Amino acid sequence: MADGVMHGEVVLVSGAASGIGAAVVQRLRAEGARVAALDRQPVDGADASAQADLRAGEAVAQAVGQLVSALGPVTSLVHCAGVCPAGGTLDDDDALWLDTYSVNVLGALRLMRQVVPGMRARRHGAVVLVSSINARFATPTLAAYAASKAALEEMARTAALEFAPDNVRVNVIAPASVDTPMLQASFARADDPDAARARNVQRHPLGRLGTPGDAAELALFLVSPRSGWITGGTFPLDGGAGVTRR
Structure with missing residues (x-):
């Protein structure tokens, strides 16, 4: 809709083919944003889409370049892509841990490297990174995943401080169990x-x-002007699970 809260904004959404990412694409477009969708799989329903594996920096750069050529400079980023391998602390070798970090942490960093410099130059931008409740709780069956999400949250706090002088905000959504x-x-x-x-x-x-739509509503708020004085935050989206962790 032309008069939506995101009218005039170009939002890059990673992991856009399914789950939370797909719901974010739909919700942002409903509020007037032009959405650039990125995934390893084809994406339907976005204004422009490209395919890339977040493990490959050059592929990410090329894909983002294609999206910018199609829609113009990116004003917000919502990073939903991630991997969640099962395993305890000693169950897996270095390769699995490195791969998990490459997607869940460095994937976010590779995207920010492509779009945040332009946001800072224009003094306008927002970044939302999707983490997990498991970043805050011991998770014996998902050790690499939980550790990577904790690292993602710390990177977000540091980035929020670094980017704040240029009016670029960085926040985190930390869902519990979303039906994806x-x-x-x-x-x-x-x-x-x-x-x-x-x-x-x-x-x-x-x-x-939780539903993907629950997450999309929070992502919309955090990239919209309605949250213009919020940065460096991690926002639980957990149906109360963080209160009791039962």
Whole structure:
């Protein structure tokens, strides 16, 4: 809609093909933004899309260049892409940990390197990084994932301080269990997927899993002018799970 809160903005969304990323694309476009979608898979429903693996810096640079050529300078970034391998602290070798960090932490950094300098030059921009409740709690079955999300949050705090003089804001969304293909895959690995899902729901005092739409609403707020005096924050999106962690 032409009069939406994001009218005139160009937002780059990573991990845009499914889950939270796909919902963010739809919500931002509904509020008037032009959305540049990035994923390893084809993306439908965006104003422009490109494919790249976040592990490859050159591929990321080329993809972002294509998107900027199509839509103009990026004014906001919402980084939703991520990987979530299962395993405890000693269960996996260096390769898995390095790969997890390459996507979840360096992937965000590679995107910021491409778009934040332009935001700083224009003195206008917002970055939202999707983390996880697991960055704050011991997570024996997802050790590499949890550690990478904790690193992502610390990088966001540092970036927020560095970019603030140029009016570029950086914030983090920290979801608990959002009903996405990634979460569904974790249930599928259990001996009894239905029971695993039921146990997970019980960990959330509000009595349900989150939806991609829940995350999209928070992402919209954090990139919009409505949050213009907010930076360096990590915002739980957890149905109360962070209060009790039961």
